[in-house]
Amino acid sequence: MRRDIFQAIADPTRRAIIVLIALQAMTPNAIAEHFDTTRQAISKHLRILTECELVKQEPQGREIYYSLEIEKMKEIEKWLEQFKKIWESRFNQLDNLLTTIKK
Amino acid sequence: MRRDIFQAIADPTRRAIIVLIALQAMTPNAIAEHFDTTRQAISKHLRILTECELVKQEPQGREIYYSLEIEKMKEIEKWLEQFKKIWESRFNQLDNLLTTIKK
């Protein structure tokens, strides 16, 4: 039951759902139409995405609109930052090397 | 057996390994010392990381040094970019709104 965002985006169907609802909220049925699977399977994916707060629900009559919690996506970005520092510094090292050779 | 980078980083132990070897190459034994698990378990994680080319090996005598393929990490960054556009544009929308209110 331990959900975290990295486990949530590990599944390709869930990543596709995230992309799908990033720009506009959608109902489970509407989402399921985009995949070759049952509505119930999509419902399970939505539950996992909801559990780790990547997705929020907005009930509207008997329909429920799901949309992306875009702020939560920044957690991935945050984890990546430590590596960005490394690859940027490697660029700098390469840059320094090239400057030295030039001289 | 289909490995992809998102599945690779889904496991917390593997994420910790990635961080550990990001700055300096390490042998499986040295890596295993940092975790409360067997060397063989770490070996399996390293195999998965190697399979999806997140990690590269450098044999040196009877030891094998593992280090991070930092370029591969950019694939995650690449996938995140589509959302970065969204959260930046939301910032802009908020910005526009604030400007309008100010007027």
Add this chain to the structure above:
DNA sequence: AACTTTGGAAACCGGTTGGTTGCATATATA
């Protein structure tokens, strides 16, 4: 009130995962 639509929950199933234990191989070292 009876029917339809929307969506969640439970039970089940086969495949995968992460771990352990035991073994094999290759490289040092005595």
Add this chain to the structure above:
DNA sequence: TATATATGCAACCAACCGGTTTCCAAAGTT
């Protein structure tokens, strides 16, 4: 050459995952 060290691989196992089928509840529609 015999021994110790470093590592990978195979077999096994309990837990988990993603999917299906079945069922139930709530909200519209007739």
